[in-house]
Amino acid sequence: MDKDLTPWYSPEWFFPSTLRSFTWENSWMLWLLLAVPVVFVARWFIRQTTNQKLSVAVTRQDLHASPLALLRLIPDVLMFLTLVLLVTALARPQKSNEKVEQWTEGIDIMIALDISQSMLIEDFVPNRLEAAKEVAKNFIDGRVQDRIGLVVFSGDAFSMAPLTTDYDLLRAYLKDITYEMIESKGTAIGSAMAVVTNRMSESSAKSKVCILLSDGDNTAGNIDPITAAELATAYGIKIYTIVVGKEGLVPYGKDFFGRPNMVENTIDESTMRKMASIGGGEFFRATDNRALEQVFARINQYEKAEIKETRFKDTSDYYFVYVSWAVAFFLLWLLLKSTFISNILQD
Known part of the structure; x- marks a missing residue:
């Protein structure tokens, strides 16, 4: 009313x-x-x-x-x-x-995703690349007012999406990612880190974060990953590194009879671990889909912008x-x- x-x-x-x-x-x-x-x-x-009372004598038939x-x-x-x-x-x-008004100072986040051929190994379901794409999509869905960008790399690296709050666009880009996007073979982790730094060098955000996901072996590019990490740190970028995959025999493709081919897989996590240490972030190792989801969930909790609130009554x-x-x-x-x-x- x-x-x-x-x-x-x-x-x-x-x-x-x-x-x-x-x-x-x-x-x-x-x-x-x-x-x-x-x-x-x-x-x-x-x-x-x-109250004073006055006695009056009347007959009963006179009372009405x-x-x-x-x-x-x-x-x-x-x-x-x-x-x-x-x-x-x-x-x-x-x-x-x-009335309650809420606002927050967003975080700038770059996701650097390895799309090399080794990411097609099927120790994840359906493979490492598709599993990484799915958890990255869920991570984006859980952010509010943060600018997020995408960098993909294999033998070379390039920026697929600049820092943006258009999450629908980011999801569309993620869906389109395939290992065939870059012709150069190999894994250029240092180049990927350099592209991330270039994208975030002019950012004025209070917090700048890079999430680098790879199988851990730097086999291409002309920039050393450690040097690239030091350069990123100079620009105030916090680095989280994630190594995906299992060591030893892992399934990769199928033979003529539909049986999985087993290939030997080795992982060198020392470089990724040192990059996270230099960047003031944290190193993670994920060996299956569930573990990878938990890693992104932890990063999501770590990098929360402070929400400010004003109440009007x-x-x-x-x-x-x-x-x-x-x-x-x-x-x-x-x-x-x-x-x-x-x-x-x-x-």
Whole structure:
């Protein structure tokens, strides 16, 4: 109910739904409502015991009861309602409209994803690359107001998506990623880190983060990964590195009979571990889909922007409505007090 639209004389102000919608500034005053009937009972008792009585002898057939005698109760009812309404007004019925505004300073995050041929190894379901794409998509879905970019690399590296808050665009890019996007074979981790640094060098974000995911072997590129990590750190970029895959025999493709081909896989995690140490981040090792999901979930928890909140409370008072009703009943009481109604049994 809007106080600007509902007139004070509307009966809606006495509906239970309206009264329940109020908060009461002086709620303790409502206990005085119990005192109002006590006052009227005490008043009636005093009148019965102190008023002068005149004995009149009449026969029983001369006594007649008339419904009009009830009219003399109207002034008392009006006074009763006046007091109830005044107590209600003193309790200060109010309605509050609280608004909350939240904002946050977003984080700039670059995801560098290895798309080399070794990422097609099927120790993940369906393979390392598709598993990485899926968890990266879920990671993006969980961010709010952060700018995120994509870098892909194999024998070379390039920026697939600049830092953006267009998460639909990022998801579309992730869907289109294949290992055939880059002709050069190998894994250029240092080049990927250099592209990330170039993309984030002009960022003014309070926090800059790189998530680098690879099978851990730097086999291409003309930039040393450690040197690239040191350069990134100079630009204030925190580096998280993730090595995916198992060592030993792992499935890769199928033979003529549909049986999985088993190939020997080695992982050198020392370079990725040192890059994370230089970049002030953390190194992770994931050997299956579940482990990779947990890694991204941990990074998601680590890199949370501080959410700031401002509350606005708009309070409207409605005591004037009940004061208006009380004044109306009081004026009506005064009017009837001067008429025959108050003395109908005596006249």
